[in-house]
Amino acid sequence: MSVQSAAADVDVDLRQLFASLARNWRRIAIVTLVVTGAAFAFASLATRHYKAEAQLKIESGESVYTRPNGANDNDKPILDxxxxxxxVQIVSSTDILKQVASKLNLARLPEFDSALNMSALSKFLVIAGLKSDPEEIPPEERVLKRMRENLNVYSVEKTRIIAxxxxxxxxxxxxxxxxxxxxxxxATQGNAKVALNSAATAFLGPEIADLQKQVKDAEARVATYRAQSDLLMGGNNSVLATQQLSELASELSRVxxxxxxxxxxxxxxRKALQGGGSLDAVPEVLSSELIQRLRERQVELKTNIADLSTTLLDNHPRIRALKSQLADLDSQIRNEAEKLMKGLMTQAQTAQARESQLVADVNTLKAASARAGEEQVELDALQRDAAARRQQLESYQANYLAAASRKDRNYLPVDARLVSEAQVPSEPYFPKVVPIVGAAFAASLLIMAIITLLRELFSGRAMRPAAGARFDRIEQVAMPVIRHEPADIEAPANIEPEGDRATEAAADAETAAAPLDVAAAELPLADVGLKRSSFGEIDVEKAAEKLIASGAARAIFVSPEGDEAAASAILVAREVSDAGLRVLLLDLTASGAASRPVLDSALFPGITNLLASEAQFSDVIHADHYSDCHVIPVGTADPVRAMRAADRLPIIMQSLTTAYDLVVVECGPADAQGISRLVGxxxxIFVSMLEPDDEVAKATVSLIESGYPDLTLVTPVGHETPGTPVPGRRSAA
Structure with a gap:
């Protein structure tokens, strides 16, 4: 048989949940009014406190017209x-608070000195050692402590304002x-600037006198060294030897x-003359005027010869004379070229001699320039030292004059100013009667409502069957309360029957309690024997061992023979509890047969009280007097009223199986339909049996045919009476 978890078959009944607010409105209203009244009394009697605020702006107090020349951004106040x-920390410093406390004489006020006008209660607590004696602390510290408690200094976000x-x-x-x-x-900032200014003038005076002597000595060393080194300066502020070396180097390159x-x-x-080549390719030959005139004459003669050759023969005297002149011109041109070559050779020799002289002069100047360079380095170092000392002297003199003039004129601007003085408040900031009372009313009302709803939810009274879930008639589980000996349990006097609905519920329960399988009641005893041999009959110890070994969370006991057979459930529960498991025994019999022997009474609140919303789990769970097992008895509530909430029984079972290792349920002579909502x-499932009679046979066969083939027959025969203390067992706390 497939059995779903009981928690999946239920839902929160919002109507029932919020109806609990209406049922408990008196308690909610009383608590809310009490809390609101207490808040009003507190707000009315509390000491009034007033609050005021002053604001400071942090900015540069120096004017652009009075700032010393050369002052840069580093001289400005830090505004990050x-x-x-x-x-902010300086504003709330101890020194400033001491000045204010002294100026306003706050030590005379009881508000700032707890040792003044101490109440009798405070004195008693001090004497008893329950409170520290304020007189052990110096008066000044007591005043400062109170001031710090009431003072709040902070910077306004994204501004340079300090509140x-x-x-x-x-x-x-x-x-x-x-x-x-x-x-x-x-004032403290101003005094700090005065102190800094005085310290600056006191430091700069002797430093200036010392620097003046150092500058004079440094400049004298520069002049002496320049005279001793005989360094001559040329153009471009360079040493003369270096300048001459540069000029000679340029001349040497040109030569x-x-x-x-x-x-x-x-x-x-030379190559053209020796090889008989043309001299026209030599630029220097072409640039000679004499050679150019000879070339022109040569061209003229060649032209005349060509003209005469058209009419005269080559041996004609005129042609021969012209050719002779042409040969003389060629000889003259070559002679002139040779002269030009000799002139160039002479020019090259002269340049070489000049080059040699320049090389010697350059080498001489190199040595002189090297010596001059070393001397110039030393001179530059002396000049830099003298210049640095003079620059420092001039800076110190400027700062000293500025500081002295500010001191003489008493001009020391502070980098802060008071932009808003505190105004006398007309209304106290504490206590605010309306907000306090309103908050107390709303908070107490909300808390009481939440407590009421949680109490209703955790008690299970706000649960209902889930939509679409198939619920059989749950009355068959606890219905022996109605079906068997209804007169044994008396309803509380303050609960009255609820008219026709109660009668109808009782009638439904009686109808549902009728036997489901008549055929099963007519089976012969021999068939019962077959069933017994098929499923086996075990004693209490074996049943307990089976439950422990299987890890079962629920054990359902059906007792067809009535109250006497209920002893099996009690004994099995005690056996499992003695093994160290947390066990709960739930009594669903009509007469309380499973709980009366272990509690020695039937007048304890139990399952009917829980179903009728008259009690919670903590009220209905009791300890077995003879073991560590816990017990939920039948209870004392009206059975009819309890049956109306029978749909909550699966939820109760789910909660119990969560809290305990094993829940043992004694159902009395219930049938398969009666135990269906208990199964999870x-x-x-066990059938308790005293004797193998027809009643046991019918109940066993009915359970098997209804889908419970794995049931086990258990007999309490041979064990002691459940109400008798068993040696070695402890009493539950």
Whole structure:
């Protein structure tokens, strides 16, 4: 048989849940009114406190017209977040608070000195050692402690404003103290600048005198060294030897270039003369005026010869005379080229001699320049030292004059100013009667409502069957209360029958309690024997061992023979409990047969009280007097009223199996339909049997045919009476 978890078959009944607020409205209203009244009394009787605020702006107090020349951004006050936070700490420093406390004489006021006007109760607590004696602390520290408790200094976000907030029982003091703190802070900043200015002038005076002597000595060393080294300065502020070396180097380069050019030209002319080549390719030959005139005459003669050759023969005297002149011109041109070559060679030799002289002069100047360079380095070092000392002297003199003039004129601007003085408050900031009373009313009402709803929810009274879930008639489980000996349990006097609905519920329960399988009642005893041999008959110890070994969470006992057979459930529960498991015995019999022997009484609240919403789990769970087992008896509530909430029984079973290792349920002579809502995961079903009679046979066969083939027959025969203390067993706490 597939059995679903009981928790999946239920839902929260919101109507029932919120109806609990209406049922408990008196308690909610009383608690809410009491809390609201207490809050009103507190707000009315509490000491009034007033709060005022002054504001400081952190900014540069120096004017652009009075700032010393050369002052840069580093001279400005630090205005970043860390700088503002530092100023906040300075505002609330002990020195400033002491100045304000002394100026306003706060030590005479009981508000700031707890040792003044101590109440009798406070004195008693001090004498009894339950409270520290304020007189053990110096009066000044007591005043400062109280001031710090009432003072709040903070920087306004994203601004350079520092707010000084103070609370006091006296509105005038609440306004005076933050203003005086701001003024004391500004005065402290001014005094700090005076001290810094005085320290600066005291330091700069001797330093200036010492620097003047150092500058004079440094400049004298520069002049002496320049005279001793005989360093001559040329143009561009450079040493003369270095300048001459540079000029000679340039001249040497020029001479070398001319020599190379002359040698190359002479060589090209020589090659042309020796090889019989044309001299027209040599630029120097072409640039000679004489050679150019000879070339022109040569061209003219060639033209005349060509003209005469058209009419005269080559041996004609005129042609021969012209050719002779042409040969003389060629000889003259070559002679002139040779002269030009010799001139170039002479020019190259002259350049080479000049080059040699320049090289010697350069080498001489190199040595002189090296010596001059070393001397110039030393001179530059002396000049730098003298210049640095003079620069420092001039800076010190400027700062000294500025500091001295500020001191003489008493001009020392502070980097803060009071932008808003604290105003005397007209209304106290504490206590606010309306907000306090309103908050107390709303909070108490909400808390009481939540407590009521949680109590209703955890008790299970706000649960209902889930939509679509198939619920059989749960009355068959606890219905022996109605079906068997209904007169044995008396309903409480304060619960009356609920008319026709109660009668109908009782009638339904009686109808449901009728036997389901008549055929099973007519089976012969021999068939019962077959069933017994098929399923086996075990004693209490074996049943307990089976439950422990299987890890069952629920054990359902059906007792067809009535109250006497209920002893099996009691004995099995005790056996499992003695093995160390947490066990609960739930009595669903009509007469309380399973709980009366272990509790020695039937007048304890139990399952019917829980179903009728008259009790909670903590009220219905009791301890077995003879073992560690816990017991939920039948209870004392009206059975009819309890049956109306029978759908909550699966939820109760689910909660019990969560809290205990094993829940043993004694159902009395119930049938398969009666135990269907008790069955869940890890459930074992037992049939209690005293004698193998027809009643047991019918019940066993009915359970088997109804889908419970794995049931077990158990007999309490041979065991002691459940109400008799068993040696070695402990009593449950």
């Amino acid at each position: 977040e860390e700088g503002i936070a530092t100023e 000084i907030e103070f609370s006091s029982q006296d509105p005038n003091l609440a306004a005076a103290i933050p203003t005086e703190i701001a003024k004391a802070y500004i 070398r270039a001319n020599r190379a050019s002359a040698e190359a030209t002479a060589d090209s002319v 995961d890890a459930t074992e």
